[in-house]
Structure formats: structure tokens, C-alpha cells
Amino acid sequence: MxxxxxxxxxxxxxxxxxxxxxxxxxxxxxxxxxxxxxxxAMAASRTGALDGSLSDGLAVYPGDAFKDYEVEHVRLVNPSCVKIIKIDYINQGLSPAYNKTKIQLRIHASAPQVTDKLDRNCLGDRINFYARKKICESFHTENLTNSLFNPAFSNNYVFTTADIRWM
Incomplete structure (x- = not known):
């Protein structure tokens, strides 16, 4: 001892x-x-953005969007190559409205065949929608947001998306 x-x-x-x-x-x-x-959340947004780019690339849209695109965005009803280059984010600090840290996602994409700015905005809106939707599905917070999943929520964060940055 x-x-x-x-x-x-x-x-x-x-x-x-x-x-x-x-x-x-x-x-x-x-x-x-x-x-x-x-x-x-970033992995979910990447998966969602890839889903959105796939639906854009294959020209697979909901019926109402397809009818609109046949009239106003004819280029979008044909398949095209839409690639997600990268996704990064900006921490915008604590959101007083939600009492959560606000994160703005910035998705960088490429679609060389689609040159019209309005067509690219349509493609970008769909990519952003799927990115936010996948975050909500990942954290089971679909009931906390609107039909466009804007903003998307996790336990400690609130996510928004900036316009797609086209390369």
C-alpha cells in the first residue's frame, strides 16, 4: 500500500x-x-439540389409548371444538362424572428444549353425548392414552414436560399 x-x-x-x-x-x-x-442539413440540401437538377435536366415538372413552361419557357420542356457545382453557406447570425441561427445556402450550378436568364431563374427556383424541401424532410419539420419550404428548419437552424449562381 x-x-x-x-x-x-x-x-x-x-x-x-x-x-x-x-x-x-x-x-x-x-x-x-x-x-x-x-x-x-448541408448533405440534405446537396441531395435536394441534385434531385432538383435531375428534374430540370430531364424536363420533369408538375403539370401546372409544365403548362406554363410550354408557353413562356419553351426551352425548359426539353432535356438539358444541369449540374450542381458546389453548395456553400453564409452564417447570418441569430434570427430574432425564429430564435435560431440563420444560414443562407448558396448553390452554384451550370447549364450550358440554357442561356436565357428567365429560364435559368426557373431552373434555379426548382433547385432551391428541392434543397429546402430535403432539409425539412431530413429534420421532419415540414409542418413548420410554407408550401415552398421557405424557410427550412432544423432543430437549431433556419435555412434560406440565395439565387443560384450560374457558371
Whole structure:
């Protein structure tokens, strides 16, 4: 038996180390959970944007949009190549309206065959819609937003989308 152990020295050192470990671990766990939520939302937005670009590329639209496109955006009723280049975001700080951190998604895409600005806006609106929709589906917050999923919500964030940046 060690002489220090007689006076409880080893027990006190162990408790101090355990206390410091807890003090360091709890904030670390909280920050990892927050970054995990943001990563999950970004992955969902990427999947949604890819779904939107696929429907744009194949010219698959809901009936009312297709009828509108046949009249006003004839180029969009034919298949085209729409690619998602990257998705990044801007942290806009705490939103007082929702008491959550506001994140604005910026999606960069390419559609070389579609040169008309109004046609690109239609394509971009659909891509943004699917990105926001997928975030809501991922966090089961469809009931917290409107029919356009704008804004999209997670537990700690509120997401909006900027206009697509065409390359």
C-alpha cells in the first residue's frame, strides 16, 4: 500500500482529473452535435439540389409548371444538362424572428444549353425548392414552414436560399 493512499491523496487526484475531464468534454460534445446538425442539413440540401437538377435536366415538372413552361419557357420542356457545382453557406447570425441561427445556402450550378436568364431563374427556383424541401424532410419539420419550404428548419437552424449562381 502506498503511503499517499492512506491520506486519500490518490482519490482526490482522481476526482480532480475526472472533474476537469467533464468540464472539457461537455462543451466539446455540444459543439460536435451542432456541427453534426449543420453537416446533416448541408448533405440534405446537396441531395435536394441534385434531385432538383435531375428534374430540370430531364424536363420533369408538375403539370401546372409544365403548362406554363410550354408557353413562356419553351426551352425548359426539353432535356438539358444541369449540374450542381458546389453548395456553400453564409452564417447570418441569430434570427430574432425564429430564435435560431440563420444560414443562407448558396448553390452554384451550370447549364450550358440554357442561356436565357428567365429560364435559368426557373431552373434555379426548382433547385432551391428541392434543397429546402430535403432539409425539412431530413429534420421532419415540414409542418413548420410554407408550401415552398421557405424557410427550412432544423432543430437549431433556419435555412434560406440565395439565387443560384450560374457558371
Amino acid at each position: 502506498l503511503s499517499d493512499d492512506i491520506h486519500g491523496q490518490l482519490t482526490m487526484e482522481f476526482l480532480i482529473l475526472l472533474g476537469f475531464s467533464l468540464i472539457i468534454s461537455i462543451p466539446l460534445i455540444i459543439s460536435v452535435a451542432d456541427s453534426n446538425e449543420l453537416n446533416q
